[in-house]
Amino acid sequence: MSYSRIAALIDALPMPVLLVGADDRVLAANPAVKDILGAYVLGQHFITAIRQPSVVAAIGEVRSSGAARHAEYMGRDGARDTRYRVSVAPAEADIVLTFEDQTATQEAGQMRRDFVANVSHELRTPLTALLGFIETLGGAARDDAVARDRFLGIMSREATRMTRLVDDLLSLSRVEEDERLRPKDQVDLETLLSSVIKGLEPQAQSADVTVTLDVQSQMGPITGDAGQLAQVFTNLIENAIKYGASGKAVTVSLLPPQMNTRLRSEAVEVTVTDQGDGIESHHIARLTERFYRVDNHRSREVGGTGLGLAIVKHIVNRHRGRLVIESSLGKGTKVSVFLPLS
Incomplete structure (x- = not known):
């Protein structure tokens, strides 16, 4: 199959694809990969075209071992960081690179981690206060009516705050579930x-x-x-x-x-x-x-x-x-x- 035919097939693919020839220069690149690497990658040495050590190293390993490798490519789309999982595979004397966009998955994972951290922090503060007051009421303030009333008032406010937080979390979950309806x-x-x-x-x-x-x-x-x-x-x-x-x-x-x-x-x-x-x-x-x-x-x-x-x-x-x-x-x-x- 001619390289013009291969280039036409690669152009038809929605996933970003790059073909590196036996001379280590870019033989074909579809529009999707040009959006990532730049419009003028054709004919360039793959080191110049890609410029990221992890992907360059993966290509070198495929050249030497003949086995497929994976690497991570970090990019930038305006003000947004992007992340791609790059599959590097041999194709006879050539090497095919495909870029799988992992940005949304990474962002969703970060959002989950941030959410869990925030919820934990919001609950930890009132819980720490409650445990401290319970310990005090069971000890030094056991027979101090004034301190007991003051502490119970604070404990009531902290418990109410936790209740509101849980109610808002449940409400947010229901609203997000129904948002498309x-x-x-x-x-x-x-x-x-x-x-x-x-x-x-x-x-x-x-x-x-x-x-x-x-x-x-x-x-x-x-x-x-x-x-x-x-x-x-x-x-x-x-x-x-x-x-x-x-x-x-x-x-x-x-x-x-x-x-x-x-x-x-x-x-x-x-x-x-x-x-x-x-x-x-x-x-x-x-x-x-x-x-x-x-x-x-x-x-x-x-x-x-x-x-x-x-x-x-x-x-x-x-x-x-x-x-x-x-x-x-x-x-x-x-x-x-x-x-x-x-």
């Missing part, structure tokens, strides 16, 4: 928002925050999951109450439907605006990451688990909507949820 129920947003605000009145009063609903559009029901949307707005309004300034207002606005170019359909907008300290711009892009906190100490102090906005993001995604967070220091925070009407 579009909701089919009809939801009256004005009624739902009024109900959520009513349920948060005790928290608002305790924080000396006034929550008002500003309905700028009378509209019919939209398609959605009432329970999940209530969870979204409960989380957003609760955050505004916790982190908004004491003695000030939180405004929940229901705006009229407008064409949203990002969603390619008409969408209704619900905004939650507070008058708190605001958030520095470099934090905003990461706020929906699991366990990401702007202020770890303050978040834990007010009972935050670091999962609320991650849950919000997944629910909004399930509704094929969009979440936008705008904030600047000293000027408060505005969170907008866009929900498509169709």
Whole structure:
């Protein structure tokens, strides 16, 4: 078979493939491998074309032993690191290299490791506190009524925090499981928002925050999951109450439907605006990451688990909507949820 025929066959393959000839120069390279190594690899010596010691060494071993080898190729795609498993196999006098993209698998593995580490850390702190207080109550403070009451109050708060964390973990798992399934129920947003605000009145009063609903559009029901949307707005309004300034207002606005170019359909907008300290711009892009906190100490102090906005993001995604967070220091925070009407 001619090399032109071989090159045509390699070009038709979706997997990145490189053919190194007997003279150690690149005989054929399909478009997929050129995206990794560069557009001008044809005719180059394989050392110049590949430039990574582990892959170069694998080719040398195949030359000397005649047995297939595997190596790892580390690349870069814009701002993202990429990783490929390279299979190096002899083909008579030539050598065939195939690149298998392992980037997504590696990222998923790293996400799992980070998730387990974060959950372990979040649980370890209250558990350590509980064990310490239990030991103290069983010893030095056994007969100290004042210390006992104080410790029991702290233990109750730590146990409540663990319960909230477990509840949020279960909620996040359910939301991720359902994310591909579009909701089919009809939801009256004005009624739902009024109900959520009513349920948060005790928290608002305790924080000396006034929550008002500003309905700028009378509209019919939209398609959605009432329970999940209530969870979204409960989380957003609760955050505004916790982190908004004491003695000030939180405004929940229901705006009229407008064409949203990002969603390619008409969408209704619900905004939650507070008058708190605001958030520095470099934090905003990461706020929906699991366990990401702007202020770890303050978040834990007010009972935050670091999962609320991650849950919000997944629910909004399930509704094929969009979440936008705008904030600047000293000027408060505005969170907008866009929900498509169709």
